[in-house]
Amino acid sequence: MRRYGLMACLAAVLALAVPSAGRAAPPVERLRLPAGFHVAVYTDQVPSAREMALGARGTLFVGSMTGGVVYAVTGGPTGTARVRVVARGLTMPVGVAFHDGDLYVSDVRDIVVLRGIEDHLDDPPKPVVAVSDLPWQMGDHGWKFIAFGPDGRLYVPIGAPCNICDVGHRFGKLMRMNPDGSGREDIAWGIRNSVGFDWQKGTGTLWFTDNGRDLLGDDIPSDELNRLDRPGESFGYPYCHQGDLADPRFGRGVDCRSFTPPVLKLGAHVAALGMRFYAGRMFPASYRGAVLIAEHGSWNRSRLAGYRVMAVRFGPDGAVASYTPLLDGFQEDEAPWGRPADVLPLPDGSVLVSDDLAGAIYRVTYRAP
Incomplete structure (x- = not known):
């Protein structure tokens, strides 16, 4: 997003993300x-819905961008979904992650746990702080998608404000830590x-x-789909974008080949958010192992881009096929009525999509025609 004053930024987000009373x-x-x-429709009672996480008993937890609340949805696809609010008064609690019976929620500067x-x-229960004093600065991108990796550690992005x-070493990065915030790396x-990020099944490699x-x-x-092959890689910001485009201000004299390029350029301003690997059996075999990406959609382009869920499928050699x-x-x-924010495959092979607009x-x- 363009850098606004804080109130102007929040007003712009609210106008896009909060359904008005009586919306059809x-x-x-x-x-x-x-x-x-x-x-x-799984449920249409989750205003400003963002990241989703599944509990051990099938409860769907949903963070929100502007509502300051976290939802718990029960009932599932076979019955009428029941929506409860399980946390209130948080600041852009976009990220939710379920781990060992507990729900972790991002709160801009902290990670709280229920x-x-x-x-x-x-x-x-009342949320208690599990991780405190995360890097934060007034500006853009303070909200956080969070997830636990196969190593049992909590992964937290720190967006550029x-x-x-020039973000230095404080922002524009991805961190991991123990559930209590210790061992930060x-x-x-x-x-x-x-x-949005997830780990590829079979390899355990992090993609984002x-x-x-x-x-x-x-x-x-272009927005990017990236793969982290080893800790310590840099993906170019603010010096290079999309792997091969030097920034007109910060990229002078910089060789973009010194940074890790994206696996795939997703398109300019599509606002690629939540992504997950699909490992289910309901969809056709060509989708097994695919990356599903929620593209929230552009707000500053002369013609809209994004506003869709995309599938990145791979060939036998592991290269992108489609x-x-x-x-x-x-x-x-050019009139959006919905904005996908996250995707979540379910154990039965179906996929949930959150829409914060x-x-x-x-x-x-899927059922074979």
């Missing part, structure tokens, strides 16, 4: 999917703002999305 049900019949795929949450959905600026650099900078025109730079829409149609005639969760299923 999301028009899912307008959504487009490949043959055999279907979509239905202990034994699935035993107390009707009377949730600006559109483009910076593992990746040169990241403007990652709002990154949003490109603004104000270089409609078509550059990058195609799975769920499209959240905007018509419509305040809804959708479920995507």
Whole structure:
């Protein structure tokens, strides 16, 4: 995002993300999917819905951008979903992660935890601080997508507090730590703002999305899908973008080949957010191992881009074979009615999609035509 004053920034986000009172049900019949795929509303009672996490007993936890609340959704696809608020009064609690029975929630400067949450959905415990004093500065990208890795450690991105600026070693990075915040380690650099990451099944390799900078025109730079092959890699920000584009201010005299390039350029201003690997059995075999990406959609482009869920599929050699829409149609005639924010495969092979503009969760299923 362009650098605003704090109140102006929040006002712009609120205008996009908070459903107005009395808004009609999301028009899912307008959504487009490949043959055999279907979509239905899981719930439309989660205003400003962002990251999703699944509890051990099937509870769906959902963070929010502007509401300051965290939701717990029960009932599942076979019944009417019941939505509870399990935390209030937080600051942009976008990120939620479930670990050993506890729910971890990002709160800009801290990570808070609700202990034994699935035993107390009707009377949730008060959030307590698990991780404190995370790098923070007034500006952009203070919210955090969070997740626990296969190593049992908590991964937390620290976004750049600006559109483009010299972030030093304090911002523009990805950290990991123990659940109590001890053992903090910076593992990746040169990241403007990652709002989605996951670990590839079988290899345990971390992949993540990154949003490109603004104000270089409609078509550059591209958002990125990245892979971290070893701790300590740098992905270029603020010096280079999309792997091969030197920044006009910070990239003078810099060789972009000295940074790790993206696996895939996703397109300029699509706002790639949540991403997960698909390992289910419901979708066709070509989707197994694919990366699913929620593209929140542009706000500063002459014609809109994004507003869809994309699938990145790979060939037998591991190279990208295709990058195609799975769920499209959240905007018509340059007027968006929905903005995908996260994707979450379920144990039955279906996939949930959160939408912070419509305040809804959708479920995507497949049945061979």
